[in-house]
Amino acid sequence: EVQLVQSGAEVKKPGESLQISCKSSGYSFANYWIGWVRQLPGKGLEWMGIISLADSDTRYSPSFQGQVTISADRSNGTAYLQWGSLKASDTAMYYCARPYAVGTPGDAFYFWGQGTMVTVSS
Amino acid sequence: EIVIMTQSPATLSVSPGERATLSCRASQSLSTNLAWYQQKPGQAPRLLIYFASFRATGVPPRFSGSGSGTDFTLTIDSLQSEDFAVYYCQQYNGWPPYTFGQGTKLEIK
Numbered sequence: 726e727v728q729l730v731q732s733g734a735e736v737k738k739p740g741e742s743l744q745i746s747c748k749s750s751g752y753s754f755a756n757y758w759i760g761w762v763r764q765l766p767g768k769g770l771e772w773m774g775i776i777s778l779a780d781s782d783t784r785y786s787p788s789f790q791g792q793v794t795i796s797a798d799r800s801n802g803t804a805y806l807q808w809g810s811l812k813a814s815d816t817a818m819y820y821c822a823r824p825y826a827v828g829t830p831g832d833a834f835y836f837w838g839q840g841t842m843v844t845v846s847s
Numbered sequence: 848e849i850v851i852m853t854q855s856p857a858t859l860s861v862s863p864g865e866r867a868t869l870s871c872r873a874s875q876s877l878s879t880n881l882a883w884y885q886q887k888p889g890q891a892p893r894l895l896i897y898f899a900s901f902r903a904t905g906v907p908p909r910f911s912g913s914g915s916g917t918d919f920t921l922t923i924d925s926l927q928s929e930d931f932a933v934y935y936c937q938q939y940n941g942w943p944p945y946t947f948g949q950g951t952k953l954e955i956k
Contacts, residue, residue: 762892762947769950770884770892770935775943784943787849820891824939831939833882833897840891 727751729759729821729838736844737811744807745841747821754778754802758830761795761806762820764840773819775830776804784830811845818842850874850938854948860956861926869921869951871936876916880940883912883921886950887932895934896921923953931955 732746747759760775774785776795783795794807804821818840824832851874861867871881879899884892894903896912899919909924923930936948 760945769933770886770937770947772937772943772945772947775945786944786946822892825897830943830945831880831941833894833903833937833939834884834892835894835897835903837891837893 727823727836729823729836731819731821731838731841734842734844736846738847739813739845740810741845742807742809743811743843744805745819745843747804747806747838749778749802749804749823755799756828757823759797759804760822760824760830760834761793761804762822762834763789764818764820766816766818770820773806777830778802778804779828811843813845813847815843816845848875849944850877850940850946852936852938852946852948854934854936854951856951857949858952858954860954862956863926863928865926867923867926867930867953869923869934869953871914871919871921871948873917873919873938877938877940879915880938881912881914881919882937882939883910884935884937885930885932886935892935926953928955 761773763771773789776783797804821838822834823836825835826832883896886892900912939945
């Protein structure tokens with residue numbers, strides 16, 4: 726069974742750094758991509774970016790380029806989302822998700838993590 | 848170039864047992880590289896439809912998708928209580944970035 730298990734909720738102060746994770750299991754993850762999706766409180770879904778677990782090729786939405794860093798550890802099938810300096814406006818639920826198809830980012834997100842709530846408040 | 852996805856209406860009020868029709872329009876042609884998701888409060892999104900018209904595993908046949916190019920439709924026949932939720936379309940044409948629509952809230956009339 727394919728599973729994406731995300732790290733737990735975080736409460737941080739503005740200016741702090743943070744890395745959240747998304748660990749894959751139940752499939753041979755080396756040739757898949759994993760994406761990140763933001764959902765601001767009470768708002769819709771925003772596609773942030775996606776990374777290849779094969780070679781760490783990463784594509785960002787222009788809205789998030791330079792604001793976050795997506796990385797991955799192919800050896801354990803884990804993707805990461807990182808902030809260098811959090812802002813209150815980063816308060817949101819963050820989901821990781823995996824396309825169904827192997828070897829391409831260009832597919833629907835079939836599998837989803839449970840979400841990680843990040844709260845940034847002074 | 849970023850593809851803009853526009854969903855309509857923002858809110859749709861329908862009675863249980865009736866049909867709901869949700870629309871999604873893209874700013875450029877997607878062929879059929881479009882997905883529909885359902886999200887209920889406190890839950891992660893769930894994939895319903897991929898490649899515009901193919902139901903994901905376990906999705907009831909009352910859900911159907913249609914369209915190609917720039918105009919797409921999600922139809923839900925004989926609405927059940929569990930179908931009242933927010934629905935998003937997403938394009939995944941070509942290379943990233945991919946984009947979601949702003950969502951349609953389907954509420955009980």
